[in-house]
Amino acid sequence: MAAGHQNEQTGTAWQQAGARSGKSGRKPRGGPKGRQVTATALAEISALLDGQSLQRDELIEYLHLIQDSQGCLSAAHLAALAQLMRLPMAEIWEVASFYDHFDLIKEGETPPPPRTIRVCSSLSCMLAGSEKLLADLQAEAGDQVRYIAAPCLGACDQAPAAADGHQLIGRADKKGLQKTAAGAKEPLQLPDYTGLDAYLAAGGYQILQQLKAGKLADTDALESLQAAALRGLGGAGFPTGRKWSIVKSQPGPRLMAVNGDEGEPGTFKDRHYLSTDPHRMIEGMLIAAQIVGIERCYIYMRDEYPEIIALLRAELAKLAETDLADHTQIILRRGAGAYICGEESAMIESIEGKRGLPRHRPPYVAERGLFDRPTLVNNVETLYWVRDILENGAGWFNDQGLPDHPGFRTYSVSGRVARPGLVRCAAGSTAAELIEACGGMAEGHQFKGYLPGGASGGILPASKADLPLDFGGPLAEEGCFVGSHAVVILSDQDNIWQAASNLMQFFAHESCGQCTPCRNGTDKAVEMMAAEEADTALLTELSAVMADASICGLGQAAANPLMTAMRYFPEDVPVKGKQK
């Protein structure tokens, strides 16, 4: 109180001797608890969001906006975003920190260098020397560029793959990447693809228009699809027609999510189809929306495919000027670097703007998915073939397969073959056939083993190269699966234990961290696999429980390569005294 203000009775100020608590040094707080939003940050984020009405499910889009424009997510900006979105700071932080493509920078921390070059660390690229490439680059990096490892970039046929930011650089080498890093950023190059006009001119969207006009009955089309052996080509293999009819039977409003989060190491087919003929997929999606009765379609594209996102944005804008998509609403969403978001329920969480944590089943997403509505989830390639099947009939599709393996598939073949790439051939094709289709083994390499289905499908020896690669069947009996049909060929120059370790590292990095068997199991397995002597008994026990008790397919399958490596390649498993 003011020195001059006196008490009427005492003539002394109302000051009392001694603090109540007996403590000294009582510093006033000066403000409310915790981090306060600064006016500057608030103004910057408001300007960036440009008067949009903020939606909770668009959080990841806003984070992209900030990361893209500022080069990182500063605590000050995130606090401002939290205030504008009326969200807890913790909620923003836990979402942002889940995704690889966001750089979270707290007060006093150094923002990342202006340039980020990513080098793929997944198996096919590792086989092509990406580990050394990255180490060499990092040794010579200045303060203007950082070189970081990234999980599968979806360009395994161009290994080792790298990315400038997220723009793909195939068959990367040190000199080339250093030159890229030193130069100005190249504008994003769109691939040479069939645009809307060309697609229409070639008869595109006619099936859709027939459906919309009632010239082709929804029920007939659905029947035709159910007759076709088209199955979920993201990896789960669920019959597509059946899925559509299940979702169609659910009460509306129904939603759809197109899974474009192609992240399974070794897989690059969706990228190919979208970068050549995107409208074929879009037509498949719009047909689904028509037949199933979908209120909104979300296309979830992985952030590693910026050229696809750009071309989709352009083509969807063109489409919006037509009446082709007037029966539904299309929303394009951008992933942010998380393999787990390829798992359908994790993708749904991510579309809702959350951490990509897979959900428990039941309920299945067909009953309760996106925003708790019945949701149709289809992979890009699955939708890609819908038009052709309806145009040409189920027989056309089924007849392109083998006995007991109807239809055709797109195998992504990489690793030690002469000409890595996509092979479209009959379902149930074998590794031996695929190697042949890719020009045989790479020069100087002897076929030793192969991954029949990406990172999680297990590893088989060359002696099992004649197994039909299809869903279920003999492959399942070996503890393996075909998944997204990513086949990686390994040779006599490859140590299978190291390959399995690379895959386990991938899973440990990509585990969402939700459940103990996967979070701790993958992490412990990585450490144990790096040991001089592998405790195969404990690893076996662990693998069984991971498979039995993990919430989602990632954890359940993460130990497949480890288990099959121990089973089929004991000579590569380290024991004491033996050099790996």
Place this chain on the structure above:
Amino acid sequence: MSAHKSPRKTLQITLDGQQTEVQEGQTIWQAARDKGTQIPHLCWKDAPGYRADGNCRACMVEIEGERVLAASCQRQVSEGMVVHTASQRAETARKMVMELLIADQPGRDEAHDPVAPLWQFAESQETETSRFPARSQAAPDSSHPAIAVNMDACIQCGLCVRACREVQVNDVIGLAGRGADAHIVFDFGDDMGASTCVGCGECVQACPTGALMPKTLLDEGQKLAITPDRQVSSVCPYCGVGCQLTFQVKDEKIVAVSGRPGPANQSRLCVKGRYGFDYIHNPHRLTQPLIRREDVPKSASLPFDPANPLTHFRPASWEEALELAAGGLNQIKAEHGPAALSGFGSAKGSNEEAYLVQKLVRTGFATNNVDHCTRLCHASSVAALLENIGSGAVTASFSQCQYSDAIIVIGANPSVNHPVAASFIKNAAVGGADLFVLDPRGQALDRYASESLNFTPGSDVALLNAMIHVIIAEQLYDAAYVASHTEGFEALKSRTEAASPEAMSPICGIAPDRIRKVARSFARAQAGMIFWGMGVSQHTHGTDNARCLISLALLTGNVGKPGAGLHPLRGQNNVQGASDAGLIPMFFPDYQAVDDPEIRSKYENVWGHKLDPAKGLTVVEITHAAYEGRIRGMYIMGENPAMSDPDQNHARAALARLEHLVVQDIFLTETAAFADVVLPASAFPEKDGTVTNTDRRVQMGRQAIDPPGDARQDWWIIQELANRMGLGWSYSHPRDVFAEMRLVMPSLTGITWDRLEREDAVTYPCADEQSSGQDIIFADSFPTASGKGRMTPADVLPPDEIPDADYPLVLSTGRLLEHWHTGSMTRRSTVLDALEPAAEVHVSAADLAAMQAQAGDRLEVVTRRGSIELAARLDPNLPAGMIFVPFCFWEAPANMLTNPALDPYGKIPELKFAAARLARAGQA
């Protein structure tokens, strides 16, 4: 939303080979528990409000026909399901999960909490060691005064996240990162003590590993050092929410507090209830009777050091002190008559103590000059409620908001003042109810509000009349209810006819369309509830404010049904009970008018004394009377008017002028400094007694420890005084008092001491000892002459003291989360004091910038009544032109500044509005 769920279907499952009947919607874990099978669980907390998350996988079971195991905590039963909880596959998985988790823990002998559920389940499954390599460990975070954070014990189960975000909805804790890097964060990964944490401790209560623990129980090595040897079930001594809690006692000291599943709190507590318990062990506690030294005049009472009372007092025996205390009162009564005496009871005491104080004053002092601090809190609300619906209590418990479609919170900041009630309001809003927050200041509830109307201070009636206008003009009112259950509609209609949103908007500062939106949403809700606090009541138009709220509820038919009601949030643990017990100058217990001869004779019969037929004086009137010499002797039990009364220079001068002042308290309060006799009393945890919460819930408080030194229980002290005034009381325990109260208080029909001992809480009204109490009242009629509720119109009146050129700012006062009332308890609590250590005036960024000051600068706040000096706090919740000072700081007492102008009906001072100015310290 509906209060009535259809009964659940019964299903048949096979559980461990047994045909078992289960309820639809149950989880396997619950079904197994009901059959006596305890499945290990870590991330699942079997408590209300906690969602199963199924992440830890410690509870896996095998279901026939399924490819993989299922988390029993999360999976619901389905017809015909065949479950094996103890198959080898399930047990192997559960043990492996434990082994994976234990690998990363400090060893059990090093564990922070070796008896945590994690270790108990590890022990029961023989997995106390692990074959797996350990992770690198997180460093401890000891930044929070109450909570030890040791993330080396964290298993990422996320229970603390659910506790913080879904149960208490305090929004601080998150699970960040991914994979093995998944980790618990506070805000942006900040130290807990630097975060927005409000210290409710729900996370500590939920944590199954010891990663979050009360600091008081740990040694320096962060290891559990104190295991309580006694647990006592009681009630929180602070606000009116009435949280049930357990005092953990070790060596006759309370060492920790945990929440109990009481009907009001469902095991939740706030920072005060959970961590504000050690004030009772503060060395300032009064432990012997004190008599004023003859060489220290009352004019020199302040300053004083509460640690050293002997500067002003000398120790005395109880006999001497009681003789002197009663003798002084007897003498004044003899010389000047009963009207020269008065007494204050306390809303911090029990029902029995309140009853005894008013009985002492009415029969011993022979006057109705008895009051307590409800006068300063909700007197106007009670006045309006009694006038219009015939009852001063809430019409529905706050937890009814779970069934509301619309909730109005006006003039209240429950996140600060009623944190646990606020958590239920937030739960309701998250669950889909429309929450409307109407307050000049922003607050934590705003995040969940459909609309927050930050109206101009003091313009409540304008805003509410505009809402009433909209509801009537647009015919959104419940015409059938209005016709059958209310009166006064036409008057209300005509008096609000001109109060269109357009007309009221310039007064209340809210755009017309926003007023319309809120009015329409509330009117259209199936069930709507209205909560209010001191922001409504502490105005010269406080009664009018409450009248408008009552009209709003009646107009929309929102009384007497689930999810609907009027709920003035009570500020002290027993303000409802103290009022019920008759600590009110115009009422005997149960609100029986003292000036009604028939009623009076009833009480005269029971008490055996002639009673004063005139209404007594209220708190502020007593202060005036003391100042003017009309009141000469006072007995103050547990209240601190030298801090809590408005215009403190005046109030303190009044206390100094008393010929004889007896103060009964646990500390030498600012009020006690003016006493002739100070009687050392007991703190809440040191005595048995019932208290009545804001919901009308009578709850049992139990003694946990003895009072220190020669301090005595309050009922005993009151009886000793009574007997020295010739009353001849012979109560032997508070239960005797309660039994007598039941004779004169119909509200306690059905509520006996023994029943409370058994059930801990019973809500009144309660028809008989077998019935459960009524959560919702007035479904059919009101206890008014006509049986109908009245809608009394109110006109827009300005506050008493309008800002002008000399005093351009609006000063409001109130509490802080950590500091309760005058701070006599909370500022002596180590944790609470550490969290809010210093007096601050809260100022908006604009006003701070206008005076080129910064947070932390010393400022002077000046009103026509006085000035105080304190530091500036930048408060983003304040509008420009408004400042706020908490009234808990003796070193900068807000009530030096406040305006004693009274509401004409409730006699409540306008503590929420005074004209003020700010200056840099020393430049005023």
